[in-house]
Amino acid sequence: MDSLVFLIPLALVFGVVALGIFFWSLRSDQYEDLDGAAERILLDDEDDA
Amino acid sequence: MSCCAADAAAAARPVNAAVSREELLLASRDLGDGVRQVDLAVPEMHCADCIRKIERGLAAVPGVTYARVNLSTRRASVKWSGEAPPLIETLEGLGYAAHLFDMGAEEGDPQLAFLLRALAVAGFSSMNIMLLSVSVWSGADPGTRQAFHWISALLALPALVYSGQVFFRSAWSALRHGRSNMDVPISIGVLLAFGISVYDTYQNGPHAYFDAATSLLFFLLIGRVLDHMMREKARKAVSGLVRLAPRGATVLREDGSRDYLPVGEIEPGMALMVAAGDRVPVDGTVASGASELDCSVVTGESMPQPVGAGSELKAGMLNLTGGLTMVATARSENSFLAEMVRLMEVAEGGKARYRQLADRAAQLYSPVIHATALLTFIGWLAMTGDWHRSIGIAIAVLIITCPCALGLAVPIVQVVAARRLFENGIMVKDGSAMERMAEIDTVAFDKTGTLTLGRLRLEAGGAIDPAAAAIAASLAATSNHPVSRAIAARYGAGAAGLHFTRLAEIPGQGIEAEADGAVYRLGRADWALGAAGRPGEGTVLSRDGQALAAFAFRDDLRPEAREAVADLRQQGIATLILSGDQPPAVAAVARDLGIGDYAASVLPAEKLARVTALAAAGHKTLMVGDGLNDAPVLAAAHVSMAPATAADIGRNAADFVFLRAGLGAVPLALAVSREAGRLIQQNFGLAILYNLIALPIAIAGFVTPLIASLAMSLSSIVVVANALRLKAGREDRRKASRSPALPAAQADTRAIPAGSR
Numbered sequence: 001m002d003s004l005v006f007l008i009p010l011a012l013v014f015g016v017v018a019l020g021i022f023f024w025s026l027r028s029d030q031y032e033d034l035d036g037a038a039e040r041i042l043l044d045d046e047d048d049a
Numbered sequence: 050m051s052c053c054a055a056d057a058a059a060a061a062r063p064v065n066a067a068v069s070r071e072e073l074l075l076a077s078r079d080l081g082d083g084v085r086q087v088d089l090a091v092p093e094m095h096c097a098d099c100i101r102k103i104e105r106g107l108a109a110v111p112g113v114t115y116a117r118v119n120l121s122t123r124r125a126s127v128k129w130s131g132e133a134p135p136l137i138e139t140l141e142g143l144g145y146a147a148h149l150f151d152m153g154a155e156e157g158d159p160q161l162a163f164l165l166r167a168l169a170v171a172g173f174s175s176m177n178i179m180l181l182s183v184s185v186w187s188g189a190d191p192g193t194r195q196a197f198h199w200i201s202a203l204l205a206l207p208a209l210v211y212s213g214q215v216f217f218r219s220a221w222s223a224l225r226h227g228r229s230n231m232d233v234p235i236s237i238g239v240l241l242a243f244g245i246s247v248y249d250t251y252q253n254g255p256h257a258y259f260d261a262a263t264s265l266l267f268f269l270l271i272g273r274v275l276d277h278m279m280r281e282k283a284r285k286a287v288s289g290l291v292r293l294a295p296r297g298a299t300v301l302r303e304d305g306s307r308d309y310l311p312v313g314e315i316e317p318g319m320a321l322m323v324a325a326g327d328r329v330p331v332d333g334t335v336a337s338g339a340s341e342l343d344c345s346v347v348t349g350e351s352m353p354q355p356v357g358a359g360s361e362l363k364a365g366m367l368n369l370t371g372g373l374t375m376v377a378t379a380r381s382e383n384s385f386l387a388e389m390v391r392l393m394e395v396a397e398g399g400k401a402r403y404r405q406l407a408d409r410a411a412q413l414y415s416p417v418i419h420a421t422a423l424l425t426f427i428g429w430l431a432m433t434g435d436w437h438r439s440i441g442i443a444i445a446v447l448i449i450t451c452p453c454a455l456g457l458a459v460p461i462v463q464v465v466a467a468r469r470l471f472e473n474g475i476m477v478k479d480g481s482a483m484e485r486m487a488e489i490d491t492v493a494f495d496k497t498g499t500l501t502l503g504r505l506r507l508e509a510g511g512a513i514d515p516a517a518a519a520i521a522a523s524l525a526a527t528s529n530h531p532v533s534r535a536i537a538a539r540y541g542a543g544a545a546g547l548h549f550t551r552l553a554e555i556p557g558q559g560i561e562a563e564a565d566g567a568v569y570r571l572g573r574a575d576w577a578l579g580a581a582g583r584p585g586e587g588t589v590l591s592r593d594g595q596a597l598a599a600f601a602f603r604d605d606l607r608p609e610a611r612e613a614v615a616d617l618r619q620q621g622i623a624t625l626i627l628s629g630d631q632p633p634a635v636a637a638v639a640r641d642l643g644i645g646d647y648a649a650s651v652l653p654a655e656k657l658a659r660v661t662a663l664a665a666a667g668h669k670t671l672m673v674g675d676g677l678n679d680a681p682v683l684a685a686a687h688v689s690m691a692p693a694t695a696a697d698i699g700r701n702a703a704d705f706v707f708l709r710a711g712l713g714a715v716p717l718a719l720a721v722s723r724e725a726g727r728l729i730q731q732n733f734g735l736a737i738l739y740n741l742i743a744l745p746i747a748i749a750g751f752v753t754p755l756i757a758s759l760a761m762s763l764s765s766i767v768v769v770a771n772a773l774r775l776k777a778g779r780e781d782r783r784k785a786s787r788s789p790a791l792p793a794a795q796a797d798t799r800a801i802p803a804g805s806r
Contacts, residue, residue: 004193008200012177019173026165036120042097 070133071309072296076149077133084114086128089136089147094123099145106143110134122285149296164277167212168270174208175263179758182260186755191253198250201259208263209243212270231411231456234418238447239265245444256441261448261757268765272460276480279467283476283706298323298330301374312381323373325556326529329366332379334359339557340371343531346676346696347385349629351497351505351604353531355557355573365677365696370530371556385677386698392653392681393702405481407459410733422446425748438750445752449743449760457765458732462772466725469778474709475718482704485688486722488669492617492715493660493686495674496628496638498694500712501604503675505531507539508601517598521590524560524571527552532588533560533571535602559588567592574599604634606641609713614642616716623668627656629678653678660686673715675699690715720777728775732768739764 025031077087094103100118107116107127113136115128125147127136140147181197189197216239220232239262246257297311301320312330315321320336323329329342341353347365356362362375364384381387426443430436463480470477477483494500522540525533549562549569559572570577570591577591588600614624626647628635635649648659660682663670672679672686675695683689683702691703700706707714743760746752 004196008181011180012200012204015173015177019169022169023166026162026169031165033119033121036100036118039097039100039120043101 070135071299073133073136073149075296075309075311080128083130084128085130085133086126087136087149089125089127089140089149090123091118091125091140091145091147092123093145094118094120102143103140103145106139107136110136110139158281161274161277161281164215164270164274167215168267168274171208171212171263171267171270174204174212175260175267178204178260178263182754182758185257194255195250195253198246198257198259201257202247202250205243205246205259205263208266209239212266213239215270215273216266228408229412229415230408231414233411234415234447235265235269235456237419238262241444242448245441249441252437256754258444258448258754258757261754261761264758265448265761268761269456272457272464275464276460279464279471280479282471283467283478298327315377315381317377317379319377321375321377323362323368323375325368325370325372327368329362329364329368329375331364331377331381332384333362333375333377335362336374336376338371338373340373341369341530341557343367343369345497345503347678349495349497349676349678351501351503351630351634352602357557370528370554389653389677389680389698392657393684393698405459406484406729410459418447418450421450421744421748428748429750442747442750442752445750445757446744446747448757449747449752450740457768458736459729461769462725462728462732462775465772465775466721469775470705470718470721473714473717473778474707475714476706476708477718478704482688483722483725485669485704486671486719487726489622489671489688489719491623491625491663491668491670493663493670493672493674493682494624494626494644495672495676495679496626496630496635497604498675499673499679499692500607500610500626500638500642502607502710503694504605505535505602506605507535508603513598513600517590520569521571521598521600523549524552524562524569524590528554528560530554532600532602536571536588536600568594603637606638607710607712609711611642613712613715614644617719618643620716620719622719627651627659627674627682629653629656629676653681656682657685671715671719690718717778721775724775724777728772732771735767735771736764739767 030037073087074085077085080086091103094100100120103118103125104116107113107125110129112129112131112134113127114130116125118125125140127134137147137149178201181201185194185197213236216232216235219230220236223230223233242258242262246259246262249257297309298315299322300308300310300315301322302308307322315331321330321333325340335356335358337358339355339357341355342362344350344354344363344366346367347363353369356373364381364386422443425446426439429439429442433439460480463483466483467477467480497503518540521536525536525540527533549564552560552562554560555572555576557573558576559570561568561570561572563569570589572588574587574589577589577594578596579594588602590597590600617624624642624644624646626635626639626644628647628649629651630649632649635647639645639647648655651659656679660670660672664685664687669687672682672689673691674683674689675692676699677696679691680696680699680702683691683699688705689703690705690707691699693700693706693708695703695706705714705718707718739760743752746756
């Protein structure tokens, strides 16, 4: 029973952190170009040209 | 990469010569410190190699400080400082057709961001509550149970307040207008469930419905987000197409200076320059110069029309051969284009009156559900006299019947169907368009640019002497006029064995050249043959005024046009043609396609009247058209479709836009819409079946939160699985279809507006 007192809040904190990370990724436009992100992994680094 | 090679070859011709530096500047936006940004639509990019080529190519242009491609939206965002760089020319050099579009309308998508955030919050709440609920269901002791319920209430609150807004707002606005939609029962169910659960938690009761309330919001929001993303994708793809209306025009001042002004600032009486290849910006009359105009977008006439001083011009016509000076007679908002917009606004009533299936279902559904819940409450109260228990069971009835499956039944099918259409190169504006499409019994086609490609081709010329043909071809190869292109396309570049000197293109007349002391002319009959020729005899090749050969032209039918019309007729759908072109041209196409009912030389208002009359007679009409003159009918018809090459306002008025050249898109859209309609009905059937089973259990008072959650999830999964059965237009079928659209053909149709029409 005692364990619940900190485990539950801990679980919730993790959840809130995950939610915060999602909001951050949304705000930094990471969902703007999903197709492009998929293709860009095939590109070599820019500095080899 | 191989995928780019074909496109590069197809796009290498000059596609968008009309975009000037001034226009680029006008479309760009000032970021401060002399830095400007512009977004370019590059519809033909589709792989990593394209991204690299475009980004490196653009970054190498002097002055460009930033270039980034967005592959999802097929756009390239470029920042530069100093003079406007030759961006479009650079992209064309790389083999990609590119064009500008309006910056203002494209500032991100706040609605999608809000929906995603709402979905995330609802997901966060429902999943954490579910974790706690599992331990409650497996038998936590009352103290822990109450603590867990309180935490759940706390977690449910943000989902209710933030994510719930989406439904509450829509429900409220429907109620305020005395209507009901699907969001009304959803909102009532969620709010009541939350309220009774808080009360129960306070009383330390065994059951709380926080999990049901939040997962309901979560499931429904998934549907909303998918729906919104699909529509947004279609909208962006459509707005990425070539703009046919010019953004500005070069004004000749009285002191001889020239200014490039936005179209909105042009006043009647101003003298304007319209170079060959430009579109007429506002209505006016020709002051000086001679040329030929492509009026196909404005009037539907497929043959170029000669103009000289005094001729009237309508906004949107394309100047083909010679520079013109014109005097504006109307402001942009009073020009032909604006007149069409006004007609459209008047016409739009029909569509606004259409009510979506889901809303009509909700109108039947919510009173039944609310009455059942109320009766359950009264029944239990009468039997047991226990207020709290009666309310609890009534709410369980509301939740178990709550339209989780119903709320998904329609949107999920529409999302799947829209996705399928998208794969086949068809954009759909919204779900109700598919519902309306499934009801049609009549299809009205425009001719030029819709049934035909709006591109001239030489008619079978068996009688033409090969030597004369070769001469014509080598003359034609020097010109960009549609007629010349058609001749050159038929006979190749030509090797006449003649050495031409003094080759000149005379605007509005034709091409003149000298060889071996003889004067050759290729052009209008009354010019090439002098006094002997009569106007309107088509295009003639002459040597010293003697006819060598005469050429007749026709506008090619779109690929799959015959099959599409035959297919529609087989389904018992009436077909007719409404065209602004001359009667003989329309009759020929009608005969070719076997369409008996056609009207030629029709004005936009007459087209409108015809379709309105059909509607009054109880027919549901699909209008397929592309011109400015079709825009009002596209808005007025029960449902409408336009090719990607259509004029901007037509494209915006249409419910469907097809990107491929083939007219097979029309029966395909119809087939997908009809099947989607059937699946929606099945989904309603499944939802009703589910209710028939669940409702007695709920009324009897056996529903616990666990059962409610299971039942809701299960019914949602069944509905989604059923939607995925949609067969029409599947990839494997398309490959086996009559004439698959080639990438080159796609690029070709895009090239038409600015290049060859």
